[in-house]
Amino acid sequence: MNHSLSKDKRKFKILMATTSILIVLMFFLSINAGFISIPFKEVIDTLLGKGTEHNELTIFSFRLPRIILALLVGMGISISGAILQGISQNPLADPGILGINSGAGFAVVLYMFFFQGTTFLTGALSIFIMPAAALIGAFAAAILIYAISWKKGRVTPVRLLLVGIGINSAFSAGLIVFQMKMEPIDFMKAIIWLSGTIWGTNWTFVLALLPWIFILIPLTIYKSRYLDVLRLSDPIAISVGVDIERERRILLFISVALAGACVSVGGGITFLGLIAPHIARRLIGARHAKILPATALIGGLLLLSADTLGRVIMAPMELPVGLVVSILGAPYFIYLLVKTV
Amino acid sequence: MPKNTQNELHSNYLIGTIILIGGGVLLFFTMISSIHFGAADLSFKSVWEAIFSYDGDKSSHVIVRELRLPRALAAVTVGAALAVAGAIMQGMTRNPLASPSIMGVTAGSSFLIAIAFAIFPAISYTGLISFSFLGAALGTILVFGISSLSKGGITPVKLALAGSAITSLLSSLSTAIGIRFNVSKDISYWYAGGVSAVQMEQLMYVAPFVLAGLILAIILSRSISILSLGEDIAKGLGQNTGVVKFLGTITVLFLTGAAVSVAGMIGFVGLVIPHIARFLVGVDYRWIIPCSAVLGGLLLLVADIASRLLNAPFETPVGAVTAIIGVPFFLYLARKEGREL
Numbered sequence: 001m002n003h004s005l006s007k008d009k010r011k012f013k014i015l016m017a018t019t020s021i022l023i024v025l026m027f028f029l030s031i032n033a034g035f036i037s038i039p040f041k042e043v044i045d046t047l048l049g050k051g052t053e054h055n056e057l058t059i060f061s062f063r064l065p066r067i068i069l070a071l072l073v074g075m076g077i078s079i080s081g082a083i084l085q086g087i088s089q090n091p092l093a094d095p096g097i098l099g100i101n102s103g104a105g106f107a108v109v110l111y112m113f114f115f116q117g118t119t120f121l122t123g124a125l126s127i128f129i130m131p132a133a134a135l136i137g138a139f140a141a142a143i144l145i146y147a148i149s150w151k152k153g154r155v156t157p158v159r160l161l162l163v164g165i166g167i168n169s170a171f172s173a174g175l176i177v178f179q180m181k182m183e184p185i186d187f188m189k190a191i192i193w194l195s196g197t198i199w200g201t202n203w204t205f206v207l208a209l210l211p212w213i214f215i216l217i218p219l220t221i222y223k224s225r226y227l228d229v230l231r232l233s234d235p236i237a238i239s240v241g242v243d244i245e246r247e248r249r250i251l252l253f254i255s256v257a258l259a260g261a262c263v264s265v266g267g268g269i270t271f272l273g274l275i276a277p278h279i280a281r282r283l284i285g286a287r288h289a290k291i292l293p294a295t296a297l298i299g300g301l302l303l304l305s306a307d308t309l310g311r312v313i314m315a316p317m318e319l320p321v322g323l324v325v326s327i328l329g330a331p332y333f334i335y336l337l338v339k340t341v
Numbered sequence: 342m343p344k345n346t347q348n349e350l351h352s353n354y355l356i357g358t359i360i361l362i363g364g365g366v367l368l369f370f371t372m373i374s375s376i377h378f379g380a381a382d383l384s385f386k387s388v389w390e391a392i393f394s395y396d397g398d399k400s401s402h403v404i405v406r407e408l409r410l411p412r413a414l415a416a417v418t419v420g421a422a423l424a425v426a427g428a429i430m431q432g433m434t435r436n437p438l439a440s441p442s443i444m445g446v447t448a449g450s451s452f453l454i455a456i457a458f459a460i461f462p463a464i465s466y467t468g469l470i471s472f473s474f475l476g477a478a479l480g481t482i483l484v485f486g487i488s489s490l491s492k493g494g495i496t497p498v499k500l501a502l503a504g505s506a507i508t509s510l511l512s513s514l515s516t517a518i519g520i521r522f523n524v525s526k527d528i529s530y531w532y533a534g535g536v537s538a539v540q541m542e543q544l545m546y547v548a549p550f551v552l553a554g555l556i557l558a559i560i561l562s563r564s565i566s567i568l569s570l571g572e573d574i575a576k577g578l579g580q581n582t583g584v585v586k587f588l589g590t591i592t593v594l595f596l597t598g599a600a601v602s603v604a605g606m607i608g609f610v611g612l613v614i615p616h617i618a619r620f621l622v623g624v625d626y627r628w629i630i631p632c633s634a635v636l637g638g639l640l641l642l643v644a645d646i647a648s649r650l651l652n653a654p655f656e657t658p659v660g661a662v663t664a665i666i667g668v669p670f671f672l673y674l675a676r677k678e679g680r681e682l
Contacts, residue, residue, distance in 0.1 A: 092436060092501055148672055162616065162675035166668050169609045173664030180658055184526055191525050195516055271509045278502070319517055326513035330506045337503055338491040 012290045015283055019297040023071070026301060030067050030308040031059055065203050070307040070321070071300040072206070072213045073198065073266040074276075078299025079217050080259035081273025082280070082292055083251050086227040088157045094274035095259035097164040098252075101268045102171035103141025104134040104260070105194050106178075112186050113178045131205070131264040138260035141167060146252065154245060155252075156234070196269035196322020198307055205265050212261040216254050217296060223251060224288035231288075269322040272299055275333045282336045302329055353623040357632055360621065364635035368417065371642050375413040376405055378646055407540070415539040416645040416659075417638035419600045420610055422551045424637025425558045426596040427611030428618065428629050432565040433589045434501045440612035444504050444590065446597040447606055448511035449480020454531060455515035459522040469531070470543060470602040477598035483507050485590050495586055496572065532605035535659035536645055539603055547599035554595035558630050561588055566626040607660040610637050613671050620674045640667060 031043050038046075038055055046055045077095060084093040095101065111133040149155045149163045179190055220227075226247045229237045237244045259273065276299040280291045306324035313319055376388050390396070391405035426446075430439040453476030457464050464472075487503045488495045519525030564585045568575045575582050600607070614637040615629060622628040644662040651657045 090436070091498055092439075092505060148676065151676060159675055163672060165612060166671045166675060169613065169664040169671075170668040172608070173661035173668075176658050176661045179529070187526055187529075188520075191516065191529075192520070195513075274505065274509075314521065317521075319520070323513040323517050326509040327517070330510035330513075333506045334487055334503065337499060337506070338487060 008285055008290075012284050012294070015280075015294055016297065019294070019301050023297065023301050023304065026304050026308065027067060030070075030304060031063050033308055033312050034063065065206050066198055066307070067304060068206050069198050069209065069265060070304045072209050073262040073269070074272060074300040074303025075217060075296040076209075076213050076258040076262035076299075077266070077269055077273045077303075078276035078295045079220055079292060080255045080262070081270070082277035082288070082295045083220060083227065083255040083258075084273070085277055086231045086288065087248050087251050087255075088161055089231060089233065090157065090161060091278070092274070093161070094270045095255065095263070096168070096268070096270040096273075097161060098256055098259070099141030099145050099164060099167045099171060100138045100256065100259045100263055101194075101270050102168045102175065103144075104138040104263045105268055106171045106175050107133045107137025107140070108193055109175055109178050109182075109190050112190055113182060128204075134264040134267075135260055138263055139256065141171060142256040142260065155248065192320050193267045195320035196267040196325070197310075197318070197320040198266050209261055209265060212257060216258050217292075220251070220254055221289065221292045223247070223254075224292055227251065227288040227292075228286075266303075267320070267322060269303070269325055271322065271329065272302060272325050275329045276302060279333065279336060353625070353628065357622040357628040360618075360632045361635060364632075364639055368635065368639055368642065371639065371646070372413045372417065375416065375642055375646050376409040378649060411539050411541045411544055412536050412645065413642065415536040415544055415603055416642040418544070418548070418551050419536060419604045419607065420614075420641025421634040421638040422554060422596040422600040423607060423611040423641075424614035424618075424633040425555060425630055426593045426600070427613075427637075428615035428626065428633040429558060429561070429565060429589050429593055430611075431615050431619075432569040432626050432629075433586055434498075435569055435571070436498075436501050439501055439504075440608065444500075444593050444597070445480030445484040445507040445511065446477045446594060447480075447601050448508040448515075449478070449483070450474070450476040450598070450601045451528065451532065451606070452476050452511040452515045452518075453479065455518040455524065455528055458524040458527050458531075459518050462524075466543065467546070470546060473602040474547075474598050477594060477601060480507060480511060481590060481594045481598075485587075495583070500586075535607070535648065535656070536604045536641075537648075537656055537659075543603060547603055550595045550599040554592050554599070555634065557588065557592040557595070561585065561592060562626040562630045565589065565630075566624070569624065569626065604659075607641065607663060609660065609664045609667055610641055613667050614640060617667075617671065617674060620677070 028040065028043060031047075032038055032040055036058060038058065042051060042055055043059070045051045046059050051059070080095045081093070084095060084097065085091055088097070108130060111130065145160070145163050145167045146155065148167070149159045151159070175194075179187060182190065226242060229240050229242050230244060230248060230251070234244060259270070263270070277291065277295045279298050280294040284290055284294055302325060303321065306328055307321045309328070310319040310321045310324040313324075373385065373388060377385060387399070387401045388405055391399075391402040392410070395406060396402050427440050430444060433439075450473040453472045454469060457469060457472040461468070484500070484504045484507045485495075487507070488499045491499055491503075493499075515528065516525065519528050564580060567578055567580050568582060568585055568589075572582055575585075597611070615633050618629045618632040618636055622632050640663055641659070644659050644666055647666065648657045648659045648662045651662065
């Protein structure tokens with residue numbers, strides 16, 4: 001570590017400023033772009049309340065909620081990944097390891113399979129039932145994994161990962177069995193859901209997700225010093241005087257809650273949870289007090305960019321945002337991997 | 342060496358020997374029953390005759406030679422290949438989350454398969470196998486190339502991270518191709534296909550690769566045990582870690598490439614069998630690798646029989662069955678105290 005402290009501080013500030021500016025730019029670009037392109041002047045007019053009725057409808061009812069959702073989901077998933085990589089002491093961990101992807105995916109596919117074509121799937125309520133099913137599935141899987149890893153009052157990182165692998169495989173297997181029995185149209189829907197897509201172009205979803213993000217992310221940042229310690233190893237954490245079981249449990253719960261809420265409206269986009277913390281760490285070092293805010297902004301920016309691109313690139317068809325995240329994020333991630341030690 | 346450790350070592354070797362001999366015998370009898378069970382029940386006598394005194398006019402003999410025997414052989418070959426590849430991966434990367442798919446092998450194969458389906462819809466089965474193998478090589482070269490190009494050279498973490506980045510990138514691209522060209526269901530069927538439609542000719546096509554891979558794996562097993570202690574220790578003991586990693590990667594490519602080309606994506610075996618073998622025989626890869634081969638072959642063979650019987654006359658995807666059989670056992674082992682990586 002030959003970086004001086006002030007240099008690190010400056011780096012952190014520069015990174016936060018750049019990502020914030022990029023998010024604002026992306027925000028306007030995202031309102032502007034889409035199936036119907038709205039010129040920038042009209043975008044600004046509409047935001048100031050002076051736009052045409054048509055533009056107001058497009059922007060306020062469709063694009064704005066989606067943009068905000070993309071930002072929130074991106075932040076939530078990335079923070080969840082950062083927590084998991086910390087507490088499991090494993091750089092490969094992402095929210096998918098806790099069964100959140102496969103649990104939610106299994107619940108959604110089960111729901112699609114049993115209620116295909118009925119009014120249940122097409123009725124007005126259905127847009128809320130699907131996320132609810134996903135949320136329940138995500139939590140069920142996470143609780144199952146934690147319960148099985150629990151032994152004599154302790155949950156070690158290695159056991160958590162191993163049990164996670166097992167439960168994940170079980171849910172994925174169930175997923176395959178039902179998926180293969182599906183009608184082609186439902187099958188396509190399931191694939192798109194599993195690939196990750198922000199479907200809730202609706203203020204209700206934004207309101208539902210908002211409290212999770214705005215309570216849990218500051219809480220995580222408040223807890224960041226525990227993450228610093230937990231990431232080292234159990235004996236070190238104990239000798240520093242941390243009640244590791246308790247802190248680990250709290251952080252794990254936060255991580256599951258964040259990822260579960262995000263996956264329920266965003267589908268399987270956990271790759272973001274893997275790369276956003278790594279990007280932050282490779283850019284500004286190892287302190288979680290700095291990594292976490294940077295991770296949140298990077299995650300939000302990545303998901304918003306990916307969602308915008310996914311809407312535009314094959315319009316009027318939409319590319320699931322999870323795929324765009326990988327196609328955009330992986331090369332940059334690889335570049336960072338090659339460049340840094 | 343403390344006495345109890347020595348005792349433990351002896352008991353590990355004993356368990357290992359039992360697994361190899363008992364597993365071999367079990368494998369033989371399971372193969373016979375695999376040939377015996379199916380839509381048309383054949384007597385054990387005609388199975389025997391079909392193998393040792395073949396008569397092309399009898400329909401039962403044709404069924405055995407053309408359908409059942411290749412299928413049973415394929416299950417054993419694929420299971421053994423995947424399990425050994427997984428063991429090598431986990432040993433080289435020292436990460437419990439590493440599986441053959443993380444080297445970009447399966448993702449690379451699925452990427453080229455997606456391209457093949459999109460561009461040449463009428464491609465033959467053998468053509469698909471060639472594409473799959475090419476893709477597997479492409480994925481591996483990318484992952485290995487990136488991690489060796491990076492500053493500081495190949496480290497286990499970097500290999501794993503580059504692997505998951507490339508995997509995510511390539512599989513996203515293939516899903517995108519699937520959605521764009523409307524071939525996702527074809528791709529999924531190819532990957533969930535299992536060993537049901539394997540013909541002798543295809544098996545002969547990949548057999549040399551599997552054989553070469555297995556021999557290489559056994560030759561390398563000693564070096565991998567040393568490498569699994571950690572890079573520094575391995576170098577300290579005079580190992581040329583770069584060469585071992587390169588050869589290990591080639592072995593993984595041969596084994597997984599062949600398995601994926603024949604049977605599609607069967608995830609659970611490569612990830613979990615090495616763990617099970619390690620739980621049973623300890624940390625010595627000279628034992629883990631052969632035991633993984635036997636256990637992997639056995640698991641896939643049993644799973645393949647079950648996939649025929651569970652929902653007869655329909656077939657359940659074999660990848661799902663391996664998970665259903667393997668998960669409870671795996672969870673039990675994961676909870677058992679005392680064994681680390």
